Amino acid sequence: MSARDVIARYGAAMETGDLAALRAVLDERVVWHQPGANQLAGDHVGPDAVLAHLGRFMELSGGTFALRTESVADAGALVATTVRFTARRPGATDLDQHGVDVFRVDGDRIAEVWLVSEDQAAEDRFWGAA
Template sequence: MSASDVVARYGAAMATGDMGALAAVLSENAVWHQPGANQLSGDHVGPEAILAHLGRFMELSGGTFVLKTESVADAGALVATTVHFTAARPEHPDLDQHGVDVFRVEGDQIAEIWLVSEDQAAEDHFWGAA
């Protein structure tokens, strides 16, 4: 299985909300690097912590957070996806940005994920202070 196939499994699980399949594609010590200076920022380690982190996106946005993958490029164990993400919160302007997610794949699981947003300051404001 190629690294891009592994990331495609991740994307399919995210799209359908299949948390079991999502956890299965993450290695035991997977690290999610959430950039910025907001309450979601920081490193989240392991499938359980990553799933809880993703749940916070939905909780804080009242279930409106949507992530769509636009393109995929791979270079061996690294896969980069361009993404478009949106969310709404009553007390903030809507979040509507593009970004890049970079995955490091080991075998048939994701070992590490880095996120880059087009406007981190706006994203920090949307999610709120740490």
């Protein structure tokens, strides 16, 4: 399975909310680097921590958080995707941004994830203080 195939499985799982399929593509030592200065920022290590982290997106947004992959480029084990993500939260301006997610794939699993948002300051305001 190519790195692109792994990320395609990840994208499908994210878009449908299939947590079992999502967990299946995460390496046991996965590290998710969440940027910013908000309550979700920081490094999350291991599949359980990553799934809990993603669950917080849904919790804080009342289940409205959505992510769609728009394009994919790869350089072997590194895969970059352009994404669009949206969410709503009471008392906050709706979140609707593009970003770039970069993955390091090891075998048939995601080993590391870095995220870059179109407007990190707006995303920080949306998710709230750390």
